[in-house]
Amino acid sequence: MNTLLMKTQLNWRTLRCQHQLFKGYYQSLLPLLAMPLSEAPLMAMDLEMTGLNPQQDQILSIGLVPIERGEIPLARAEQKLVQIRGSVGQSATIHGILDNHLVQAVTIEEAMTWFINQTYGRVLVAHHAPLDCRFLQQDLLTIYHQAMVLPAIDTLMLEKHRLLREHSAIQEGSLRLGACRERYGLPIYSAHSALTDALACGELLLAQIAAMGDGTKLTVADVLYQSV
Amino acid sequence: MNASELQPVVQFLQGLVPFDTLAEDALLRCAKAVTVGYYSKASGYVTFNINTPKLYMVRSGAFEVRDPDGVLLDRVGEGEFFGFSTLLSGEKVVNKVAILEDSLVYHLPQTLFDKLRGESRDFDKFFTRAFAKRLRHEGRFKAKDLATTSRVSTLMSSTPIIIDAHASVNQAALLMRNSRVSSLLVTDNHKLVGILTDKDLRNRVLAVGLDGRIAVHQAMTVSPISISSNALIFEAMLLMSEHNIHHLPIIDQDKTLGMVTSTDILRGQGSQPLLLIGEIERQQDLASLINVSRQISLLLQNLISADARAEEIGRVLTSVTDALTRRLIVLNQQLLGEPPMAFCWLAFGSQGRQDQAACSDQDNGLLVAEEMDDFAKGYFDALTHAVCAGLDQCGYEFCPGNIMAQNPQWRMSLKQWQQVFEKWVITPEPKALLHASIFFDMRSVYGPQTLFDALQDKVLAQTRDNDIFLAGMTANSLVESPPLGFFRKFVLERDGSEVKGIDLKHKGNALINDIARVYALSAGIKEVNTAKRIRALMEANILNRKDALNLADAHEFIAHMRLSNQGYQHNQGLKVSNYLLPAHLSSLVRHQLRDAFKVVHEAQAGMKMKFMRSF
Numbered sequence: 096m097n098t099l100l101m102k103t104q105l106n107w108r109t110l111r112c113q114h115q116l117f118k119g120y121y122q123s124l125l126p127l128l129a130m131p132l133s134e135a136p137l138m139a140m141d142l143e144m145t146g147l148n149p150q151q152d153q154i155l156s157i158g159l160v161p162i163e164r165g166e167i168p169l170a171r172a173e174q175k176l177v178q179i180r181g182s183v184g185q186s187a188t189i190h191g192i193l194d195n196h197l198v199q200a201v202t203i204e205e206a207m208t209w210f211i212n213q214t215y216g217r218v219l220v221a222h223h224a225p226l227d228c229r230f231l232q233q234d235l236l237t238i239y240h241q242a243m244v245l246p247a248i249d250t251l252m253l254e255k256h257r258l259l260r261e262h263s264a265i266q267e268g269s270l271r272l273g274a275c276r277e278r279y280g281l282p283i284y285s286a287h288s289a290l291t292d293a294l295a296c297g298e299l300l301l302a303q304i305a306a307m308g309d310g311t312k313l314t315v316a317d318v319l320y321q322s323v
Numbered sequence: 324m325n326a327s328e329l330q331p332v333v334q335f336l337q338g339l340v341p342f343d344t345l346a347e348d349a350l351l352r353c354a355k356a357v358t359v360g361y362y363s364k365a366s367g368y369v370t371f372n373i374n375t376p377k378l379y380m381v382r383s384g385a386f387e388v389r390d391p392d393g394v395l396l397d398r399v400g401e402g403e404f405f406g407f408s409t410l411l412s413g414e415k416v417v418n419k420v421a422i423l424e425d426s427l428v429y430h431l432p433q434t435l436f437d438k439l440r441g442e443s444r445d446f447d448k449f450f451t452r453a454f455a456k457r458l459r460h461e462g463r464f465k466a467k468d469l470a471t472t473s474r475v476s477t478l479m480s481s482t483p484i485i486i487d488a489h490a491s492v493n494q495a496a497l498l499m500r501n502s503r504v505s506s507l508l509v510t511d512n513h514k515l516v517g518i519l520t521d522k523d524l525r526n527r528v529l530a531v532g533l534d535g536r537i538a539v540h541q542a543m544t545v546s547p548i549s550i551s552s553n554a555l556i557f558e559a560m561l562l563m564s565e566h567n568i569h570h571l572p573i574i575d576q577d578k579t580l581g582m583v584t585s586t587d588i589l590r591g592q593g594s595q596p597l598l599l600i601g602e603i604e605r606q607q608d609l610a611s612l613i614n615v616s617r618q619i620s621l622l623l624q625n626l627i628s629a630d631a632r633a634e635e636i637g638r639v640l641t642s643v644t645d646a647l648t649r650r651l652i653v654l655n656q657q658l659l660g661e662p663p664m665a666f667c668w669l670a671f672g673s674q675g676r677q678d679q680a681a682c683s684d685q686d687n688g689l690l691v692a693e694e695m696d697d698f699a700k701g702y703f704d705a706l707t708h709a710v711c712a713g714l715d716q717c718g719y720e721f722c723p724g725n726i727m728a729q730n731p732q733w734r735m736s737l738k739q740w741q742q743v744f745e746k747w748v749i750t751p752e753p754k755a756l757l758h759a760s761i762f763f764d765m766r767s768v769y770g771p772q773t774l775f776d777a778l779q780d781k782v783l784a785q786t787r788d789n790d791i792f793l794a795g796m797t798a799n800s801l802v803e804s805p806p807l808g809f810f811r812k813f814v815l816e817r818d819g820s821e822v823k824g825i826d827l828k829h830k831g832n833a834l835i836n837d838i839a840r841v842y843a844l845s846a847g848i849k850e851v852n853t854a855k856r857i858r859a860l861m862e863a864n865i866l867n868r869k870d871a872l873n874l875a876d877a878h879e880f881i882a883h884m885r886l887s888n889q890g891y892q893h894n895q896g897l898k899v900s901n902y903l904l905p906a907h908l909s910s911l912v913r914h915q916l917r918d919a920f921k922v923v924h925e926a927q928a929g930m931k932m933k934f935m936r937s938f
Contacts, residue, residue: 165361166430174328280425284331285535291331298359298427305363306423 098129105246116211119216123216124246128316132304135315137248138217139297141289142227145179153179157206158289159213159276160297162220167297174290175209176200185282206240207231218315219247222296224322225270248315250299256321257306271313275299279306287311295310310321329354332429335382339402340910341449349439356435362386362426369420371409375873376416379406379431384426385810389419397817398423398810402910407450410436451916466642476552477560479573483508490514492528492542494533495519505586506570508579509543515579517543548582549574559583596622596639601645609713612650616717616898619643623681627743629889632938633882634854636880637678644674644683644719645768651713652769655706662706663699665692667770667778675764676836677852678882679898681889684720685711686761688733690740692774703734726761737774741781748785751795759796760833763840764851778847786844790934794847797934800837805830808917814907826900827888831881831923835874838926841934842866853878874926877919884916 102125109121117262127135139160146152160172178200210231221227224243224247236242254275258265268274272295278304284291307313332354336342342350362369362384369379369386371473381385381403388405389701396418399405409416410433418872440447467752484502486495488511495507499521506520509515521540527542528535549572569585582592599618606612622643626636652668671684673679689707691699707728715721728734744762747755763782767775786792806814806825814819832853839856842848847867850856861871885901902914905913 165360167330167358169332169357170355172329280383281427282331282335286330286334288328288330290328292328294331294359298361300360302361302425303425305361305365308365 098314099321101246101316101319103130104264112241112243114237114239117235117241120215121212124218127216128219128319130190131312132318133317136217137220137297137300138214139220139293139300140165140214141221141292141296142230143289144230147226149229152230153177154203154206154234155179156289157210158291159210160290160293160298161217162300164275167301169294172290172294173213174293175206177206178202186189203234204238208255209235209274218319219245220296220300221247222275222292222299223251224249236255236300241267244278247320247322248300250303252292252298252322253303253318254302257303259269262294272299274294276302279303329635332357335429336403341443341446341645344445345439352530353431353435353439356432357429360428360430362422362428364422364425364736366422369422370622371406371416371420371801373415376409376547377406378404378410378433378436379420380404380429380431381427382427384428385423386426387421387423389421391417391419395706395807395817397808398819400811407436408521411450420480435756438829447586447802451690474552474574475550475554475556475571475573478556478583478587479552483573483579483581485510486519486539487511488538488540488543490539491535492519492524492533492537492539494690495539496535497525506582507539508572508582509539510579512539514577515549515572516540517548518547518582519543520546520570520574523694524801546571556588560585560588563588596643599643602687603643603650606650606654609651609716612647612713613652613716618648619718620681622894624890627886627893633879633886634678636740636886637673637680637882638677638852640679640683641677645670646681647719648687648710648714648768650708650711655709655713658709659702659706663702664695665771665774666690666703667767667775668710669775670730670766670768672761672764674768675766675851677766678836681885681893685714685722686726686727686763687711687768688726688765688773689728689735690767690770690778691734691736692738694738704729704731725759737777740778741913743776744782745785748782748789748792751792753799756795758798760800760837760840762838763844766851783844783847783849784870787847791842793934795839796844797930800834801842803830803834803922804927805834808920809905809908809913812904813906818929824902824904826901827881827903828886831843833879834923834927835878835881838874838923838930841930845934856933870926877922880919881923882913884912886924913932 104127105121105128108312109118109125110122112118139162141158143155144152145155156174156176158172158174161170168218219228228245229245231245232243233294241270250272251270254270255265258269274293276295276299277283279299281295281298281302284295329351333350336350336353338347344860345353349777353819357380359382363635368838379462383401385401386399387395388399388403389395393533397405405420406416407416409477409828440450440656447752451462455804479578484498484504486498499505499507508515508517509517509519514518517540519542521543523542527533528537533542547570548562548566548568550562552573552575562571563585571583573580574585599615599622602615603612603930606615619640620792623636623640626639631639648668648670656662667690669675669688669690670686673686674686675682689703691703695703709723711727711729723728726733763786765779804817808815810821813823814825815821834854838858839853842865843856846860846863848856848859848863850859857871857878861868866874888903889899889901891897908916
């Protein structure tokens with residue numbers, strides 16, 4: 096049922112897509128929908144931004160951590176720093192990314208090409224996915240002139256549904272990445288970068304899948320459906 | 324990608340024995356090779372893929388390892404491993420690993436594991452469980468001689484005694500007399516230019532016919548060899564013996580701070596036990612002996628804080644007890660008159676084994692040459708009561724089980740003692756076996772060696788190859804077993820239960836004492852000290868070399884832990900006991916203790932095989 100729904104949605108997006116690259120991108124996701132979550136190739140991601148507004152603010156770094164058959168191979172975990180217009184400014188205190196770090200940074204165009212290549216045939220996973228996706232979609236629109244919606248598994252939404260099944264209300268702050276991890280007994284990572292947060296998010300998904308039980312039957316489409 | 328990007332993984336590895344010994348680039352290679360896996364408690368057991376063997380490093384959560392028969396092998400928590408036995412042997416996984424809690428695990432592939440073993444000896448040794456070597460190297464490295472740990476500054480007098488180079492030798496001699504020193508530091512313009520010693524006054528002034536009016540700089544030893552206040556006393560000793568000198572000026576950054584002499588070093592804490600024993604031997608009455616014995620606990624604390632070997636501490640403390648006992652016997656004989664016959668003062672238990680520690684109580688007896696008449700009975704009754712009471716007042720409390728020479732039951736002739744031991748050997752009832760662990764560790768502290776030998780030789784002739792007796796002794800000592808290891812802040816027992824702490828004496832050293840005793844009695848070995856027994860058993864090829872060294876090391880390591888724990892308790896103002904709480908143990912020490920327990924467990928199994936096969 097979920098698979099069918101998601102498939103229809105994806106097919107529709109593929110049809111509407113003019114850019115060949117993204118047509119292919121959507122098509123690469125289609126066979127994954129019916130796969131059991133524990134076997135599907137996934138890609139946990141996290142972005143660091145200069146602010147929260149996709150129209151004004153810019154991406155500073157992107158961390159990508161693949162998940163293969165329920166395991167995270169760190170060898171292929173990667174992070175890119177992105178060049179920005181102007182200075183990092185105030186947000187540097189949050190991300191610890193200083194202007195001179197950005198010397199090794201790539202242009203946003205290079206970063207987006209890299210991102211699409213890396214995530215081709217993999218379902219995205221993020222904590223509070225809509226925010227990260229909106230930034231990515233904005234840049235893809237600017238660069239490729241292609242409006243699109245990136246489907247992603249949202250660990251925050253999965254957690255919210257789970258908590259609401261058990262409690263009537265959700266306490267403030269209890270859906271933050273660290274708070275979610277704590278509930279599963281996952282270790283506290285003091286360092287914050289796009290890469291470590293992507294890793295933290297990937298590990299959280301593994302724990303969530305285990306807690307859902309019957310992980311062999313749960314499909315990618317089921318979880319994507321719950322991410323909305 | 325650089326190290327900072329995988330910081331959580333690198334940091335975790337950095338704090339993990341033996342990864343902490345790896346260089347930074349090796350750690351980064353590890354972090355990059357890791358795959359992260361999540362194990363849900365609901366799935367029960369870990370499923371192993373035979374094609375991709377790996378090291379399982381627990382990042383959070385817990386597992387339990389059992390052998391195919393269901394015997395608990397280990398409980399593994401954060402920062403610990405499983406799966407390496409398969410990596411080392413290349414054989415198929417046979418142990419079952421249960422998932423106790425939802426766990427996050429870092430997997431390290433076999434290829435990198437093998438590579439790291441090739442690159443780092445420490446890493447390899449840790450996993451190959453080259454136990455003997457590891458414990459030996461680290462144990463010996465840690466335990467130092469007293470003189471090697473203290474610094475020269477601790478011996479230095481507060482104000483250096485200095486004379487100007489242009490002063491007369493006469494003035495110098497006066498200063499030396501008034502300050503009661505045998506040497507002076509000589510300065511010119513606040514700079515050290517030489518030293519002047521008694522010997523210089525003799526050889527360079529009097530012997531060559533000069534008088535006291537010559538200047539100090541004409542008689543002094545020019546440009547003396549000096550040492551920094553930060554140097555170890557051990558280094559000062561080396562320097563002195565190397566140059567055959569007895570005086571070393573102490574200089575820090577051109578500033579003359581003082582002088583250290585060979586006499587200072589001899590008087591220093593390195594020879595404290597010898598001095599204490601010397602002092603005991605000089606005392607003329609009980610009151611002053613009691614006074615001197617107050618230094619014993621200080622001596623123990625000094626030895627512990629200097630990290631001396633546990634075996635040496637036991638021997639040093641026991642020799643002090645022996646000296647006190649002997650002095651009490653001599654002083655009381657002076658009061659009571661010549662003894663009516665030859666006798667030996669017997670020490671049993673820990674004093675017999677020479678492994679006394681803090682708050683030891685008395686275990687002693689009296690062996691007399693012949694049957695006692697009424698006069699002899701009265702004499703020895705008075706003597707033993709006086710000595711035991713004296714020991715009690717010196718801090719060696721009366722034995723709660725009344726195993727003391729002042730108890731007429733343990734004051735016997737050679738013949739009677741021989742009969743008592745014979746009875747224990749022939750009918751090893753529970754009570755006899757309980758006595759055995761105390762009485763069979765006997766040593767003569769005072770009296771003719773021939774008399775003691777006559778008893779010991781007879782006893783050993785009866786225990787030697789006595790299957791029934793040895794089987795009884797073995798069964799008795801197998802009642803207790805060492806723990807399996809640790810799990811989080813608890814001690815993990817072999818039955819899987821978790822307890823708060825461990826009695827290092829009764830679940831550690833006493834078990835090794837038992838093992839050494841059974842083997843020694845089976846082979847008629849006269850030694851009673853556990854380390855010496857083990858050595859003798861190795862030399863007689865009764866224990867193989869590897870097992871013997873492992874057992875000796877385990878004994879030393881556990882005893883060392885027991886003493887340092889007691890040192891900690893003493894410093895914290897806690898009650899001194901044999902009870903160790905694992906909460907604050909470092910991960911390395913936990914591994915080492917676990918290895919030591921394993922050696923004891925295996926030695927117990929070996930002893931069972933050897934002495935209880937037919938029972």
